[in-house]
Amino acid sequence: MSQPVPEPPRVGQTLAALRQSRALSMDELSRQAGVSKSMLSQIERNQANPTVAVVWRLANALGVPLAELLSGDKPAAAPVIATVPAHAIPALRSPDGQCELQILGPLELAGQFEWYHLTVQPGGALVSEAHEPGSREHLSLLVGEMMVEAGDERSRLKAGETARYAADQPHGLRNPGSQAAVALLVVIHPV
Incomplete structure (x- = not known):
């Protein structure tokens, strides 16, 4: 009896939340990451599983670690007050x-x-x-x-x-x- 193959991580929700928290349009993120707008849309709607190279470009454009996008978790909310020493x-x-x-x-x-x-x-x-x-x-x-x-x-x-x-x-x-x-x-x- 074979074990079911685990599903790849779904980065759509995480990607959408990070993009919105940075007030980036799909066009802006597309330009910054070098990923087509249609691909971004498909990823955010969980209709496409991006390659590692695409996730890496998106993580760099968003300024987050690759693991944060791959976790599939909703990103933690930014603090209401951020203090810079x-x-x-x-x-x-x-x-x-x-x-x-x-x-x-x-x-x-x-x-x-x-x-x-x-x-x-x-x-x-x-x-x-x-x-x-x-x-x-x-x-x-x-x-x-x-x-x-x-x-x-x-x-x-x-x-x-x-x-x-x-x-x-x-x-x-x-x-x-x-x-x-x-x-x-x-x-x-x-x-």
Whole structure:
């Protein structure tokens, strides 16, 4: 008497839940994973069992371990409140050490919507090339003073003020003061 052959894992429910929890459309996941939209649809409806290569591409695109997709379990719900300890917030420093950008936004939003805690030492400058057409930046100065430059225009900012400016042209932030300038910087890229 032969044993019944176990059924392969059904990843459809897990795939659909992960895709939806990341607010990804089938088109977006298809593009990111290199898997056709029709195949994704069939997998999510448990009408197709994907190859290991397809599951691997989907897991990478979703940023989860391969085993999580193969388990067939419904993924655990994201916590209502996720706390990031101060030591785990990534930071970028300019080569001269005069500017520091702490990356406050989640990395999966990079290139769409970004926000930073910016510190510029006296005499320091953060100068950027033009971002894609339609990009905007919003700088809210918390401490010190800052000179905002966008294209040929300049504006001096005092603590408590916010500057909103086009970032689809060369732009820069300079600290002309005698103390460190601290600000929140939001970058919005067109969708």
